[in-house]
Amino acid sequence: MPGTVTVQVLLDLIGIAVGAAAGALTAVRFRMHYMGCLLLGLVTGIGGALTRDVLLGAVPPAALTDWRYLTAGLAPALLVQHFHPLLSRVESAIDLADAVWLGLFSVAGALKAVHLGVPPMTGVLLGVLTGIGGGVLRDVLVNRKPVVLTQEIYVFPALLGSLVVVVASVIGWSGAAAAVPGAVLCTAVRVLAIRRGWSGPMPVRHPDPSSG
Amino acid sequence: MPGTVTVQVLLDLIGIAVGAAAGALTAVRFRMHYMGCLLLGLVTGIGGALTRDVLLGAVPPAALTDWRYLTAGLAPALLVQHFHPLLSRVESAIDLADAVWLGLFSVAGALKAVHLGVPPMTGVLLGVLTGIGGGVLRDVLVNRKPVVLTQEIYVFPALLGSLVVVVASVIGWSGAAAAVPGAVLCTAVRVLAIRRGWSGPMPVRHPDPSSG
Amino acid sequence: MPGTVTVQVLLDLIGIAVGAAAGALTAVRFRMHYMGCLLLGLVTGIGGALTRDVLLGAVPPAALTDWRYLTAGLAPALLVQHFHPLLSRVESAIDLADAVWLGLFSVAGALKAVHLGVPPMTGVLLGVLTGIGGGVLRDVLVNRKPVVLTQEIYVFPALLGSLVVVVASVIGWSGAAAAVPGAVLCTAVRVLAIRRGWSGPMPVRHPDPSSG
Numbered sequence: 001m002p003g004t005v006t007v008q009v010l011l012d013l014i015g016i017a018v019g020a021a022a023g024a025l026t027a028v029r030f031r032m033h034y035m036g037c038l039l040l041g042l043v044t045g046i047g048g049a050l051t052r053d054v055l056l057g058a059v060p061p062a063a064l065t066d067w068r069y070l071t072a073g074l075a076p077a078l079l080v081q082h083f084h085p086l087l088s089r090v091e092s093a094i095d096l097a098d099a100v101w102l103g104l105f106s107v108a109g110a111l112k113a114v115h116l117g118v119p120p121m122t123g124v125l126l127g128v129l130t131g132i133g134g135g136v137l138r139d140v141l142v143n144r145k146p147v148v149l150t151q152e153i154y155v156f157p158a159l160l161g162s163l164v165v166v167v168a169s170v171i172g173w174s175g176a177a178a179a180v181p182g183a184v185l186c187t188a189v190r191v192l193a194i195r196r197g198w199s200g201p202m203p204v205r206h207p208d209p210s211s212g
Numbered sequence: 213m214p215g216t217v218t219v220q221v222l223l224d225l226i227g228i229a230v231g232a233a234a235g236a237l238t239a240v241r242f243r244m245h246y247m248g249c250l251l252l253g254l255v256t257g258i259g260g261a262l263t264r265d266v267l268l269g270a271v272p273p274a275a276l277t278d279w280r281y282l283t284a285g286l287a288p289a290l291l292v293q294h295f296h297p298l299l300s301r302v303e304s305a306i307d308l309a310d311a312v313w314l315g316l317f318s319v320a321g322a323l324k325a326v327h328l329g330v331p332p333m334t335g336v337l338l339g340v341l342t343g344i345g346g347g348v349l350r351d352v353l354v355n356r357k358p359v360v361l362t363q364e365i366y367v368f369p370a371l372l373g374s375l376v377v378v379v380a381s382v383i384g385w386s387g388a389a390a391a392v393p394g395a396v397l398c399t400a401v402r403v404l405a406i407r408r409g410w411s412g413p414m415p416v417r418h419p420d421p422s423s424g
Numbered sequence: 425m426p427g428t429v430t431v432q433v434l435l436d437l438i439g440i441a442v443g444a445a446a447g448a449l450t451a452v453r454f455r456m457h458y459m460g461c462l463l464l465g466l467v468t469g470i471g472g473a474l475t476r477d478v479l480l481g482a483v484p485p486a487a488l489t490d491w492r493y494l495t496a497g498l499a500p501a502l503l504v505q506h507f508h509p510l511l512s513r514v515e516s517a518i519d520l521a522d523a524v525w526l527g528l529f530s531v532a533g534a535l536k537a538v539h540l541g542v543p544p545m546t547g548v549l550l551g552v553l554t555g556i557g558g559g560v561l562r563d564v565l566v567n568r569k570p571v572v573l574t575q576e577i578y579v580f581p582a583l584l585g586s587l588v589v590v591v592a593s594v595i596g597w598s599g600a601a602a603a604v605p606g607a608v609l610c611t612a613v614r615v616l617a618i619r620r621g622w623s624g625p626m627p628v629r630h631p632d633p634s635s636g
Contacts, residue, residue, distance in 0.1 A: 027573070034625040035580060036573035050479070055262070057271035059481035065546045122277045136353070141560070143569045145355045149239075149248035156247060201246040267474070269483035334489045348565070357567045361451075361460035368459060413458040 007176040008111055009068075011183070012049060015104035016063070016072040019134045020045030022097040024077035028084050030142050040141060041077030042070075048105045048133030052126055056116055095194050098135065102154075103187035106131030106161035107179040114169045123169075127162025128155060131186075153193035161186030219388040220323055221280075223395070224261060227316035228275065228284040231346045232257030234309040236289035240296050242354050252353060253289030254282075260317045260345030264338055268328055307406050310347065314366075315399035318343030318373035319391040326381045335381075339374025340367060343398075365405035373398030431600040432535055433492070435607070436473060439528035440487065440496040443558045444469030446521040448501035452508050454566050464565060465501030466494075472529045472557030476550050480540055519618050522559065526578075527611035530555030530585035531603045538593045547593075551586025552579060555610075577617035585610030 023044025027037040046063035053061035063069040109130025113123040132148045132155065139146040148154045161182040168178030192198065235256025239249040258275035265273035275281040321342025325335040344360045344367065351358040360366045373394040380390030404410065447468025451461040470487035477485035487493040533554025537547040556572045556579065563570040572578045585606040592602030616622065 030569075032573055033575075033623075035578070039579060040573060054266060054478060055272055055276060057269075057481075060479055060542055060546065064479060064549060065542055067543070067545060070545060070549065118272055118277055119279070121279055121282060122272065125276060125282065140352055140564055141570060141573060143355065143567065145242075146353060149244055149252060149353060151245075154247070155251060199245075266478060267484055267488060269481075330484055331489055331491070333491055333494060334484065337488060337494065352564055355567065357454075358565060361456055361464060361565060363457075366459070367463060411457075 007179055008108065008115070009062075011104050011108040011111070011179060012062070013068060013072045015101055015108055016045040016049065016069060017076050018045075018097050018101040018104065019048070020073045021076035021080050022101055023134070023138050024080035025084060025097070026138055026142060027077075028081065034081065037081050038074060038077045040138060041080070042073040043141065044134045044138040045073040045076070046134070047137035048109065048130040048135075051133040051137075052109050052112065052130040055126065055129070056113065056118070058112075058116070096191065099157075099187045099190035099194070101134075102131045102158055102190055103161050103183035103185075105134070106158040106186050107165050107182040110162035110165040110182075111176065111179055114166060120166050120170050123166040124159065124162045127165065128158045131158035131161070153190070153198050157186040157189035157193070160189060219391055220320065220327070221274075223316050223320040223323070223391060224274070225280060225284045227313055227320055228257040228261065228281060229288050230257075230309050230313040230316065231260070232285045233288035233292050234313055235346070235350050236292035237296060237309070238350055238354060239289075240293065246293065249293050250286060250289045252350060253292070254285040255353065256346045256350040257285040257288070258346070259349035260321065260342040260347075263345040263349075264321050264324060264342040267338065267341070268325065268330070270324075270328070308403065311369075311399045311402035311406070313346075314343045314370055314402055315373050315395035315397075317346070318370040318398050319377050319394040322374040322377040322394075323388065323391055326378060332378050332382050335378040336371065336374045339377065340370045343370035343373070365402065365410050369398040369401040369405070372401060431603055432532065432539070433486075435528050435532040435535070435603060436486070437492060437496045439525055439532055440469040440473065440493060441500050442469075442521050442525040442528065443472070444497045445500035445504050446525055447558070447562050448504035449508060449521070450562055450566060451501075452504065458505065461505050462498060462501045464562060465504070466497040467565065468558045468562040469497040469500070470494075470558070471561035472533065472554040472559075475557040475561075476533050476536065476554040479550065479553070480537065480542070482536075482540070520615065523581075523611045523614040523618070525558075526555050526582055526614055527585050527607035527609075529558070530582040530610050531589050531606040534586035534589040534606075535600065535603055538590060544590050544594050547590040548583065548586045551589065552582045555582035555585070577614065577622050581610040581613035581617070584613060 020041040024037045024041035026044070027040040032040065046061075046069065049063045049069075050061050053059060053063070063073070106127045110123050110127030112130075113126040114120075118126070132146075135148055136146040164182035164185060165178050168174065168182075232253040236249045236253035238256070239252040244252065258273075258281065261275045261281075262273050265271060265275070275285070318339045322335050322339030324342075325338040326332075330338070344358075347360055348358045351360075376394035376397060377390050380386065380394075444465040448461045448465035450468070451464040456464065470485075470493065473487045473493075474485050477483060477487070487497070530551045534547050534551030536554075537550040538544075542550070556570075559572055560570045563572075588606035588609060589602050592598065592606075
């Protein structure tokens, strides 16, 4: 496997790099130290893939044994720490990075799950988990509620991207060929949701306002 | 395995459904969005079983590959989001659901561990971890201290339920037959602890009150 | 394996015991109940080793199946809860325990990874993860930002300790023989960092102070 750069590996690498950049930007905003930024970047970048591989029994995870994965997880944090002032609007940069990364990881997660022969439903779920896993770990580590649970329209695009890959593979098309359109669809829906302020449905209103 | 509903699977399914309902109720109280409720319900419901299966090497976990498990983890959140106002006293409903779920998962965890041939002590510990795992994940995700660490008499009933199953299997009785009494004992002790306000022992008093 | 106390097992046991004591002290400071202290001690003690073993596929982890590991994880919490007032300066005791434990676990993690034949870079990373894993879990469970991400000079000594073991094993020396100097180096650097108030480099200054 190491040495050959397949679609799977390429998606993983770009996803990890973008996730690591997003994690490092968050660390900078939370005024963490150098090593903290590096670690938070790495955990954010490889967190989703680690979770997926542990759940699928693909251990030790490639993200820990393949130097390309580790480089993709560490290098962005080094760059971000020095050059983030150049990113004039960090907030929107984080949002965009998050959206691209959500798309890449959702399809990469679904693709790997499908390749390992799990049922389609499991492939979709692992796609979603891989997509949001790194961000959830990042948010737990900076001690805030995961944005995926509180922000609107976050899980839905990850679900769409994973579905594209899984459906393509179920109906006999190439899951790998479906990865790029799946990732683009996911990222586009996420970006549109942010720009347009789309809001997901809420649970039925609570009768007792005092519990808020 | 899929197709045959054994005691193990039945306990898992009911436990997951009750846990998912408890998680979704928590999400509603924290005013999360629809997808957030769904995800928090799922994670709370299958979290304990996922942790157990990963630690035992039973991957990919049945909770991710068996459609019955996923249905049990997702359906309650859908119902809770629409009908929770009917539950007039949400707080006590959560407490009761938590107690039933603690009982079911503790014995289910201990049972699976024993079936896989781990030492008795490990079986008890995995029973406790399975019982409290989903709730701990839920609390970490809504960014509060896990109630299992701060509320009185929570781990103790899980320990009792697991012990019943493990002891029954060690002395040659059927662990599965001991599951129902074990779960009932655990739930009963937990409910009694809540109703009677039982309080566990505290560490020796701290001499320096300023650190509180 | 059980019955023979190798360097690996001995390092693990001492590391778990010290980690469990550190976790229990934290629980006492957060005014947790008896069972909470016990659980937080156990999770802090075995958390790093659990994470390492799950990532390496060494399941079920020895920390859950070997009675010596569980004893090392549970006994210190029992002692700490009764005798912690005797530790007149709890804060500095926690810091010292943390430093010793960081050293022991970093080298133990690197050693086990190297023995299982992972690449050197992975060995170093797993050493760091094992070293800081338990503390991160502890901090997540008491709902605060992990000190490893916010305090200065924490990851760096873990990196040093792991490097000593991995380099020794790569150049053909005995990794086990390098464990003690590696652990001492790590602990010494951590203690010096605390005493001297060493501070790690920060990311480039953020131009917008309003986001802090």
